[in-house]
Every structure is written in structure tokens, then in C-alpha cells.
Amino acid sequence: MKLSTKISAAAVSLLLLLSQIFSVWNLWETRNQLIENTISLEWEKFSQDGSDFWREWLSRKAYMKNEQLAQQWAVEVFRKGCGKNSVLYYDGEELHNSTPYEFDVTGRTSSFGRRYDRMLSVWSEGQSHLFLEEMNGKHLLIYYQKVSGTKFQIVRYRDISGFYRNSQALFLRGIAVALLLALCLVVLLTLIVRKILKPFYRLRDAANIIADGNYGERVECGSRDEVGEVAASFDRMADRVQEHVRELAGANEKQRQLLGALAHELKTPMTAIQGYAELLQKVELSPERESNALSYIEEECKRLSRLSVKMLQIVELSGEERIEKKTLYIPELFARAEKITYYRLREKELRLEIQAERIVTEGDEDLLLSFLINLLDNAVKASGKGSTIWLTGSAEGLFVKDEGSGIPEEEIRHITEPFYMIDKSRSRKEGGAGLGLALCSQIARLHGGILSIESSPGEGSRIGLCWK
């Protein structure tokens, strides 16, 4: 069931229930008030009539020699004084009746006589009393009085069925009006609730659209109520989800490109290995060519293994978020790096100048060493014979500076991408795979710094780890 229907149904049924309780109570009160008014109007008259009858009858009683005459006289007085709607009894026997009803003062068929008798012990004689009786489907208000000192009883009635009929009719009319109002209420309430719930419908549609993959959908509900807050929260959530999805897609794309680059990078050594192996198997080569082929195969295998080691390092490091840091002595680190690159430096007759202003740093020794060696290797490749390479450690960071060929400005952006090589054939000839700087930037990241690259073509480069 829809929320608007539920709210309308609940509101309408509550309204009907409460309004009916109120109207029943109201009708009851009104009817009682009417009866009360009637009673107070007639009560005094009845009492007066009773005492008048007594006085009148008593004034002539002395002349009444026998009982029968006295009774006749009483009827005479009664007829004159009390008139319509009244009955006179003498000791339970009806003397005069000007009503269409038969009352029973002795309490055999109706109850008021008995009730009266029962209460006589509390009430004094001669007082009037009031009873409500239902006779022949009519509501009668009955005044009853025993005339004091005599055996006369006077009963007067008043038909108040009209009040009951009225209140019943009013009750039915009330129900009809209430039902009509309830109908109006249902219609209006449904419309209003729909209007209030409109942002929710919008929210539902937006959620469905987003679920279908359109992450750009927003609710954009301007209202300032709770619904507006929910919509704003929803939009915020959608923003984050979209951002996240975009990030994932980006990472995915990056990975795909990396894989593609890797596959491509594998093909060149694979072609050489496969080709030379086939050649050795199928063709009788001269001894010189044979040994060449074998050395090519070995060389390409070495390149593959270097490639896989670096790839593994990159993959491992890119998944890592923090590393175990130890206190390291920078001069010691530099000395080790120099030792490892010594032969490569000497081959090209390069000078290595080491300046360590800062002595101690925190980091992973193996990673930082691999970082420096990668940079030194690059510097060696870029430098011309007899030039100088500087290795410096300062409060700013660790840097390798050379006087080599430099990096064209438009390439700097790309050179930390895996497999990016500025001059592919030259890089390959020198054994590069295009992974060095990608690895270095990961290492820099893990040491809480960035890989800083400053270079101008023809003048040299300064590349290093810049502490943030």
C-alpha cells in the first residue's frame, strides 16, 4: 500500500472514531439538558397542583360523610385542578384517567410504583417523585406523588420520545456528515501527502537511474525539511560513489595500459630469443654467428629477468602504503651507491661528486639504494664522456645532478609512467626497460616525499627525492 494511502486511511479512521465519540457524548449531553429543562419547568407546577388538590379536597372533606362521596369529590377537584395527562388513584385504584396510558402504581407491571415504595423509607410522604419509563416504545417522564395524609396518588406524564427521536436523527445525520467530510479528507490528504512525498518519488527515480549505471544523476531538491536533508545526503552519497567509480575506472585503465605496455615490451626480447633459438636448431651457422646467437639469447634473457624484477618491485611497492623505516647514515648510503655504479662510471670516464650536508635520515636502506642507483644509471646514460655527476644529500632531499642531455619539457610529465622511454631504441641498446623512474617515484612516495625532476635540454637534469 502506498504511504499516502496509509496516512490518509489512518487519519480518516481516527477522525471518524473521535468525531463519533464526541457527537455521541454531545448528543447525550444535549438530550439530558433538554429533559432537565422540561423537568424543571413542569416540576413546580406539578407540586403546586398536588398541594392545591390536597387543600381543595381537604376543605370539603368534613362534609363528605362517606368514602364514595369523598372520592367523587376528589375526582371533581382533580379534574378541575390537574387537567390533562394526569391520573388519580385511590389506594392503587384508578379514579380518573385523562391519558391514553394505563399506569400501575402498585408496581405490578411497571416499575416506578415499586421503586417509589422502596424509596419511601428515605423520602417523606407528600413529596413528588420522578421516573423515566419506556412504555409501548415511548419514552415517558412520569411524575408521581402520594398526597400526604390521604390514600390519593397522582401521576402525571410527559412524552419525551421526541427528544430521543431527535437525538437519534441528529446522530445519523452526524454520521452522514462525518462520512462526507471523511471522503473530502481522504481526497485532500492524499493530494497533500503526495505533494509532500514528491521529493521521495524523485529520490526513488534518481536511485533507480543511478542503479542502472548513470552515476551522474542527482536529486537536487531545494526544500529545507527532512526530505530535503535526505535528498542532500543522497546527492552527497552519489557524488562519492561517482568519484569512487571514476577512480576505479581510472585505476583499471592504468592497469590495462600497463599490461599492454608490458606485453609489448616482452615481445622484442621474445622475438629475438625465439628467432635465434630456431636459427640455431635449423641452420648450420658459422661458429662466429653461432656464438653471437647464443650471446644474444643470453642477453635478451637477462633483459627479461631485469624487467620482471623491476615489474615485481613496482607492483609490490604500489600496493604498499607504509614501509619499515630505520635510521640511515647518508654518507654510508652514498658510498654503497658509488661502489655499485663504479664500473659504469669509469667506463664513461665520469666523475662522481658526493656532498652529504645531512648525515642521518629515516628510510628503507634497500629501497633508497635502488632509488639512487636507478638515478645514477640514468645520469650515466645521459652524460657525455668526462663530465661530472653530483650526488647530494641535504635538508631538501637526495638528488642526482648531471650535465647530460636533459629531458625535453613535454616529456617530463610522462617519464614516470612505466615503460615510457624518450628514445626507445637507444634506451633498449643500453639495457633500459622504461621502468626506472616509475620505480623511483613509488619509492619517493613511500618515503613521504615526491620525485622532483628539474631539467633543461642540453644542460643536464637534477632528479631526486624531495622531502615534503
Next chain:
Amino acid sequence: MRADILVIEDAEHINELVCINLETAGYTAVPFYDGDAVSEHLKGDVHYDLALLDVMLPGKDGFALLPELKAKNIPVIFLTARGDLPSKVRGLKDGAEDYLVKPFEMLELLVRVEKVLARYQKEEDCLRVLDVEIFPKERIVKKAGAEIPFKPMEFDCLMLLVKYKNIAISREELLNSLWGVEFEGETRTIDVHIARIRKKLDFQEVIKTVPRIGYRLEDRA
């Protein structure tokens, strides 16, 4: 089948490999390592029968060199690590004759080279090995001027060995070329054919058995 073939490939090892393959099969290979050098070289009065062209080259790349080679009426086979369909389509649409994706097998390279050459120049009327003459069109084999009867399958087998002389051809490759399907466990059939060819032409020393591989027809002339 003497033909001059340009080998344009920047990876030295692979360039040398291709050259060795081509020379073994009796072609003349001319290596080039970058695009600009090729472009410069083509300005002179040179003639080549075919060019094997790498796509990614220093200087002018393969796609840029293609029109220059076409202008010189040199058919081109692309030789590249890019195996994706768009690159292949582009290469072929631009006018390359064929497309060879690295890594490739020797026989595949030679077959493709031969097919392209055949398309551009008439197949030779007569192939010679020592004192044996083979006429592919007439399907006649003569030894010292005397015609020797050959069954069709034997003839095809001999043709293959002669075409790719000095290169070992595996039994599987022979089977594939002759029957067109892979015959599981039927490589002995090849041995039977080879034995007959050897006997008919007295080629016991010329057609060598290469252990674990197959056979090689040797003609170092």
C-alpha cells in the same frame, strides 16, 4: 631466387636475425636501423625487391616510410610487435603487402616473403640444385639432363626443401604444407617420401637429417 630485401628494424638483434634468415634462404638482406637513414638512402638510385618494415622506428616511423617505399615500387611487409587489429588494418590499407606480428617463426617469415615476391615478379622457371633442374610449372625434374619420374607428393616435398634450402624443415611443417592438415603420428610418411627422393636423385648427402627436427637440403653453392 636472388632478391634484394631491405630490413628496417631498430632492434639490432632482431634485424640481424631477420638478415641471417633471409641470407640463409638465398636472399640478399640490407639492414637499416632508423627511419631517417632509409628515407635518405631511398633518394639515391637504388632498387630493392622487398622491404621488411618495423612500425616503431626512431626518426620516421613505418607508416611514414610506407609511401616513400611505395613510390620506389618496393613492396612492403610490416614487421611489428603491434598485433592489434586497428594497426593491422591501417598497415594493410595504407598499401602494405602483408603484416607479420612479432614473435614470428622463420618459416612463416620466409613463406610470406616468397609469396610477396611471387606476386611481384614471375616465379623462376627453373630451380637448380647441383646437377638437378626442377621446373615447377611443368612439374618436371631432370638430373644431368635426364628426366626422372616423380609422384605429385614427392615433387611437392622436393619443391619445399629446395625453396627453403639450407634451412631445416620439421616433419610437422612438411606435413602441414603437403597435406594441409596435421597428421598425428604419421610423420613417418615424410621419412618414406624423403627416402624415395634421396634414392631417385642420389641425394643421400644433400638432404641431411637434422636430429629431432626434420630435414635440410644443403646447397652452399
